[in-house]
Amino acid sequence: MDTDPLKITCPADLKALPLEKLPALAEKIRATLIETLSLTGGHLGPNLGVVELTLALHRVFDTPKDKFVFDVAHQGYVHKMLTGRWDKIHTIRQYGGLNGFLLRSESEHDCYGAGHAGTALSAALGMAAARDQLGEDSHVVAVAGDAAFTCGPTFEALNNIAHTTKRFIVVLNV
Structure with a gap:
């Protein structure tokens, strides 16, 4: 039996973790990323930079009902x-392992499968519009860095958000 108090197998485990344990969890995540990606390759910098942000998102929102579009x-x-994929993170970008990007077929928590800068706000806007038309009560959160704001689709989304939905969350990660 695993007795690690920082073992997270689903977002509910994170929500149940006492607040004072979050810094230790963030350090454990960083150590796991560094160890894993030094062997498998992958995108180390962007992931080290979103540890606390991702912890906060999962503490506040409820995936898969709520959608995160990175x-x-x-x-x-x-x-x-x-x-739910911590135990498989060592397989990232390996044959038969986890994909290096978010992949809808990999988890119900992955709502979007593209990986290029400039696509998140447009995709999230589409999800928010669908949610509103269906009368659903959920959140859509787009997490975008500065590179997103040099892309046409981001500006198109920004021009349309206020006309399309009243509930849209953008996290600017710079």
């Missing part, structure tokens, strides 16, 4: 770890 999906490794 502008560059290769910053989703922490999200993978917190949504």
Whole structure:
């Protein structure tokens, strides 16, 4: 039996973790990422930079009901770890292992499969519009860095958000 108090197998485990344990969990995530990606390769920097952000998102929101759209999906490794794939993170980008990007067929917590800068706000806007039309009560969160704001689809989304939905969350991660 695993007795590690920082073992997270799903977002509910994270929500149940006492607040004072979060810094230790963040350090454990970083150590796991460094150890794993030094062997498998992968996107280390973007993931080290979103540890606390991803922890906060999963403490506040409820995936898969709520949707997270990461502008560059290769910053989703922490999200993978917190949504039932921690024990498989050592297989990332390996044959038969976890995908290096978010992949809808990999987990119900992955709502979007693209990985390029500039796509998150448009995709999230589509999800928010669908949610509103269906009368659902959920949140859509787009996490975007500065590179997203140099792309046309981001500006198109920004021009349409206020006309399309009243509930849209953008996290600017710079």
